[in-house]
Amino acid sequence: MPQFSGWGRNPVVTAQERIPENSGQLGAFLPLPYLPRGLGRSYGDACLPAPGHVSLSTARLKRMLSFNPTSGVLDAEGGVTLAEILDVAVPRGYFLPVTPGTRWVTLGGAIASNVHGKNHHGSGSLEHFLLELEVATPEGVFVCSPQANPDLFRATVGGYGLTGLITRAKVRMKVVASTQVECLRVRAKGLEDLFRLFDTHDGDFEYSVAWLDTLARGRGMGRGVLMLGNHAGAGKIVKVAETVRSQGETMRSMDPPVESMGKARAAVSVPFPMPGFLLNRFFLSAFNGLFYGVSGGSRRSVEAYPGFFYPLDRIGAWNLLYGRKGFFQYQCVIPDGEDAGSVGNRNVSERGIEAVLAFLSDHGLGAFLSVLKRCGDDQVMLPFCKKGYTLALDIPYRSGETLRLLDRLDELVLRHGGRVYLTKDARLSPSAFRAMYPEWRGWMETVRKYNPEARVDSAMARRLGLWDA
Numbered sequence: 001m002p003q004f005s006g007w008g009r010n011p012v013v014t015a016q017e018r019i020p021e022n023s024g025q026l027g028a029f030l031p032l033p034y035l036p037r038g039l040g041r042s043y044g045d046a047c048l049p050a051p052g053h054v055s056l057s058t059a060r061l062k063r064m065l066s067f068n069p070t071s072g073v074l075d076a077e078g079g080v081t082l083a084e085i086l087d088v089a090v091p092r093g094y095f096l097p098v099t100p101g102t103r104w105v106t107l108g109g110a111i112a113s114n115v116h117g118k119n120h121h122g123s124g125s126l127e128h129f130l131l132e133l134e135v136a137t138p139e140g141v142f143v144c145s146p147q148a149n150p151d152l153f154r155a156t157v158g159g160y161g162l163t164g165l166i167t168r169a170k171v172r173m174k175v176v177a178s179t180q181v182e183c184l185r186v187r188a189k190g191l192e193d194l195f196r197l198f199d200t201h202d203g204d205f206e207y208s209v210a211w212l213d214t215l216a217r218g219r220g221m222g223r224g225v226l227m228l229g230n231h232a233g234a235g236k237i238v239k240v241a242e243t244v245r246s247q248g249e250t251m252r253s254m255d256p257p258v259e260s261m262g263k264a265r266a267a268v269s270v271p272f273p274m275p276g277f278l279l280n281r282f283f284l285s286a287f288n289g290l291f292y293g294v295s296g297g298s299r300r301s302v303e304a305y306p307g308f309f310y311p312l313d314r315i316g317a318w319n320l321l322y323g324r325k326g327f328f329q330y331q332c333v334i335p336d337g338e339d340a341g342s343v344g345n346r347n348v349s350e351r352g353i354e355a356v357l358a359f360l361s362d363h364g365l366g367a368f369l370s371v372l373k374r375c376g377d378d379q380v381m382l383p384f385c386k387k388g389y390t391l392a393l394d395i396p397y398r399s400g401e402t403l404r405l406l407d408r409l410d411e412l413v414l415r416h417g418g419r420v421y422l423t424k425d426a427r428l429s430p431s432a433f434r435a436m437y438p439e440w441r442g443w444m445e446t447v448r449k450y451n452p453e454a455r456v457d458s459a460m461a462r463r464l465g466l467w468d469a
Ligand SMILES: Cc1cc2nc3c(=O)[nH]c(=O)nc-3n(C[C@H](O)[C@H](O)[C@H](O)COP(=O)(O)OP(=O)(O)OC[C@H]3O[C@@H](n4cnc5c(N)ncnc54)[C@H](O)[C@@H]3O)c2cc1C
Pocket: 007, 035, 036, 037, 038, 039, 040, 041, 042, 043, 046, 047, 048, 058, 078, 079, 099, 100, 101, 102, 104, 105, 106, 107, 108, 109, 110, 111, 112, 113, 114, 115, 116, 117, 118, 159, 160, 161, 162, 164, 165, 166, 167, 312, 423, 424, 458
């Protein structure tokens, strides 16, 4: 039987796999106990089936059914990738309204994690751009939206596949005038500097994200580079977009052009799991220091969109850098204080992030660069994003001590009112999960309404004791 893992390569499960060739075949597979799987870019066990369940791949369920170039509404099957959507939409003057840091995820997977991007502080998560979903639940196939079957909609978006298979989705795309992004990069000497840079620049830029050196200590703790961007005002694609829109053309059954796949391929690839000794503090600190050193002071540039949005996609299989044991990605959000909105209350989130960084740096837990960004509030039943700062970093899995330290980190995050992002997680305890996500019982009530017998089930759901509600 094949083995499966998420992007962190840990844990690994053995399960049967089913790969329907087209949506017509789904009727034969959906009665099985299963879990939907996209491209396995969630890091931990959210994409791993529970014992006895098959992994149901959406790899071939990827037709784009229609795209209205006047309204920008795309209707596509759940297995289409964001890379394929971009290949079709960008030449017509449209972009994804929200995108994660890789385009190698499926639409269904992105919806099931309610992904957020560098524009979360202004635009929120993917949920706000979904007009309609078709979900094949164990209780039948339903169309849902914020208006129709809203409970199913709000439990499925950010619901990690547990209500059933998202077979189709209608997404409102975003108009852009160029394939380029106007960028500003500003270097921060330390954490306070970085927070002030976010305060100063966030309002002027649609996209913002900071890369920081999680291993730096003392006054350098939190040093990093804030990267800001806006879609360029005008560019080569304007003409194409206007022509297509004025014709009012509606595309049907747009299978992504075969050659388009090549465009998004990685420039280099990691060939095999790197030896663990390379992940020592000396090497990683030197790498992070080098990045910080070459970043310069403040720099403006105009970049093609893939470089700005998907820098990691340039390196294929970069998860092998963490060696045979794999790694954890730890992403937490620490909310602003009550009466959030005024700059003063950001202080609560800032002090929480400072405490998390101090813990990481004291224990040498981080690895390569980490990501810090501002969030708004998610509206789905099991929301991750809260108005505040979110920090994401890779943590090599060294030994049982890594797990013990991460448990202590969970306690610290909880003390600051924070929560951990489940699509990145593989090890949160049921008690920590329940304390972080008090909404979980309400969400599971709806999950049970559509999936009463846990026919659709994941290793994550078992680990977190979700069915014990
Ligand atoms: C380099 C990198 C950068 C990332 N950056 C971000 C980021 O900035 N923001 C962010 O939010 N996330 C980010 N992620 C996480 C990623 O966007 C999510 O984990 C996403 O869900 C992965 O999609 P996938 O198609 O690979 O789904 P999988 O990993 O295969 O599955 C993820 C979940 O979706 C469910 N699922 C998949 N397809 C369907 C379907 N058709 N119907 C119902 N359920 C389904 C699965 O059961 C599982 O619970 C990043 C990941 C990587 C590797």
